[in-house]
Amino acid sequence: MLIFILKRIGQMLLIMLIVSVMLFLLLEINVESVAVKVLGQYSTQEQRELWLQRNGYYDPIYERYGRWLWGFVTGDLGESVRFKKPINDFMWDRLWNTAVLGFWAMAFIIPLALVLGILSGMREGSWLDRTISVTSIITTSIPEFASAPLLAAIFVFGLGWLPGTSSMIGGFDWKQLVLPVAVLVIYDFGYVARMTRASMAEVMTTHYIRTAVLKGLPYRSVILKHALRNALIAPFTVIMLQIPWLLSGVIVVEFFFAYKGFGALLLEASLNQDILLIEAASMVAVFVVVATQTLSDIGYTYLNPRIRFT
């Protein structure tokens, strides 16, 4: 088990290293365009050359990459052109804000999806199953950028219950968190619910469940004691892998509600071609994805004895 974990972590580091090379090549191979992006469209040729010279951009590319990677590993992310201050000063706050948003979204998605998935997988083909299935197909068909304006139209403009922006200028405010979380939950819960349903339905057809029913156990205890333990292994993976999805979703939600989070930061960096910030933010995003993939692999192996002992 320990060897397996170490192997997965090694793979994870390798992927991040390769991603860092790709990002660096994509964004910095053309030094001329780097100078234009940093100094602006209207800088003169001499200014650009002087700036490139002073910042060591005429060094060989592997030397520049090595320097950037070393800075990254030691925690020196450089300075953002867009925000005119060191990336370390603001990126982690933004990431924290997104973590808060993501946490609350998950806090609703997980129980909602599991309960609905179990209820509909319990009796496959029943009217309850059909209702839940169709409902979850409908909600997953409304992308975040469509449900956000629709919800805003109803709750902000129609009923006037909630604020339409979530910039949290006057400090943390619960009311401003409701709509962004709701949008994420609506789009995401259906997928997890359907996966839970599939897993539950499969478990319900197994022999040990049939045995438990036939020996006269109450239905309730068949579900709670026998079915659930095995039915919840697959949804664990699905939920872990939902975190990268959420990271895509928050970009849209933060953009729409002007929430000061990591997704909005990444978008702003890309639109303004703020190279060092794009690199730093993308690496953090990739780390989150790879880390959740690794954790879900390890967790799945740990939870599922059939895999652990083979």
Added chain:
Amino acid sequence: MATIATVPAPGYGAALMNALRSFALLRESIVGMAGTALVLFWAILALGAPLFAPCDPNATLLAFAKPGTPIPIADACWSDTFILGTDNIGRDILSRIVWGARTVLTWAPIAAICAYAVGIVLGLAAGYYRGWIDDVLSGVSNIILAFPVLVLYILIIATFGASPLNIVFAVTFATGPLVMRIVRGLVLDLRNREYVAAAETRGETAWRIMLVEILPNARGPLIVDGCLRLGYVIITIGVLGFLGLGLPPPDPDWGGMINETRQMALAFPHMTVFPCIAISSLILGFNLMADGLREISLRD
């Protein structure tokens, strides 16, 4: 040799017919029928866009008109009123939605087909040859899949610029690996079947075996996934338009319409609500179709 050769090897045409037959089975599922109806509705609107759109989608006629407002300019449109109103610079929303259907139903299938072509070819190669080819291809796909999808799209489009072809490229690049993984898994299972061994004995080439013997037998899960994937591609095109990275203006695109008018949604909800409903219903159509197809494939 002679005895084996009397069993006719299936041709490319038969493989295609089998794929089409799966769609014909859809009529047995209510959910699938509903999805097909939604998709057909938008497909017909997109095909007949010049006929169905009352006005020129880019003509500025009357700004901020609510649904039902009479059209002030004679002969500009075939309808008497703005059925769904106009947007902030006076373009007819119904016309833009109809033409937007054509935009999205042109580029989404093209992008999805490209992603599938790449994914299928690479997946077949990885699953059939295994060994180092599989290692390399799986490694590359793991690296691409290490990005949150939207981050990858934003990086590609922000670096190379927003154009239809770049969107197709971005979708192929980001989705191809996912398709590859599915195909690879299916091929690993199917390549040990007897008909593959028979074809190898007949001396068929590796690619003919992959495309004619293996691929048609993997079609079930792939068709279901294709419908879902098409829904995701539509979402992607919409998100990019919404974030201002989509198809260049002024041609209508649903995501762009939502983005352009969301600031005005306070006083004029019709500007945003109708494009939202349009895109959601089209995605719903593909998702319902996928669900119907899955239900049918599980039955037998």
